[in-house]
Amino acid sequence: MYKFLCIEEAASGDRFFENSDRNIQRLAHGALVRCQPPNSSDWYYEDVLALIDFASVELEKGAENSACWWQGAIQDGTVEDNEKNRAACTPDGVIAMEGEDTVLDDWLARDIGPDWEKLAAISPRLGSIQVLAAHALRKIDEAAFAAKQGDGRRSIELMAIAAGSMGSCTFFTGWETGIAAEKMQRRAHSKKGADIANLPMTNLREWVVEQYKSKSFPSPYRASFLLAPLAIEKASFFKTAISEQRAQTTIYEWLLADRKLTSATGR
Numbered sequence: 001m002y003k004f005l006c007i008e009e010a011a012s013g014d015r016f017f018e019n020s021d022r023n024i025q026r027l028a029h030g031a032l033v034r035c036q037p038p039n040s041s042d043w044y045y046e047d048v049l050a051l052i053d054f055a056s057v058e059l060e061k062g063a064e065n066s067a068c069w070w071q072g073a074i075q076d077g078t079v080e081d082n083e084k085n086r087a088a089c090t091p092d093g094v095i096a097m098e099g100e101d102t103v104l105d106d107w108l109a110r111d112i113g114p115d116w117e118k119l120a121a122i123s124p125r126l127g128s129i130q131v132l133a134a135h136a137l138r139k140i141d142e143a144a145f146a147a148k149q150g151d152g153r154r155s156i157e158l159m160a161i162a163a164g165s166m167g168s169c170t171f172f173t174g175w176e177t178g179i180a181a182e183k184m185q186r187r188a189h190s191k192k193g194a195d196i197a198n199l200p201m202t203n204l205r206e207w208v209v210e211q212y213k214s215k216s217f218p219s220p221y222r223a224s225f226l227l228a229p230l231a232i233e234k235a236s237f238f239k240t241a242i243s244e245q246r247a248q249t250t251i252y253e254w255l256l257a258d259r260k261l262t263s264a265t266g267r
Helices: 020-036 045-075 083-089 091-098 100-108 118-124 129-146 153-188 192-212 222-240 247-264
Strands: none
Touching: 020 045, 020 129, 020 192, 045 083, 045 091, 045 100, 045 118, 091 100, 091 118, 091 247, 100 129, 100 222, 129 153, 153 222, 192 222, 192 247, 222 247
16 A cells, blocks of 8 residues: 655644645645545545555556557557657556556546446545546655655656646536536526537537547547547538637547546446
8 A cells, every 4th residue: 555755644634744845735735635535524544545556556557558559559550650659559658658647537537447346445436536636646745755855856747747637636527517507507598599509519529429439549538639630520511610729629528528427327
């Protein structure tokens, strides 16, 4: 089980980074709060450590899965066979190219692969948000230790990874809030006119989601890069248009939104 390098356990389980910079203390506290499952009164220090271990194992599995996908994609011509893509054919290469936070985020976007039963054994209310927060907490701890050892460069690198994971937490939290708000708005107002106006883009969005589900993509993130040029070309068929500059980001958001909707209706 992971052992904190700069976090000290207290009787309350709430004394963290006592000898660290105040900014690091605040960041650590924010990550710790995000680790806790919603509406949970039985959450303990040991649960945080178990969640960090879970995140570490799933990161390794995600990197291995992505490396295998890149190997196959190069072999079958899905992506170009060049030095940059070949570098992603190993777990370390994937992490070096995309970053731990992105690799873990992508892996957790899969319904099949992550050990969801093991996560539920820690607490049935845990999900991707808490796993990403736990990963961030570990990186903040490692960053604090690196700073304590005088390795400022490594501390900055680790804090950047932590920031990426916390950003993903915020992103997913925003989606949950947005979906809930949208449901309330639909109940309060008629959306018939809006549906008609948005129908072309809705059709394109559904086409993109169908393409994603019909092919073997390793994750929504990587799929968004491959589907973006196809969606730009297909948009005219649905009598709409999608920004070339934002196509990848838009498609990634569509795929994540579909994932959240699927999760809400049952994995």
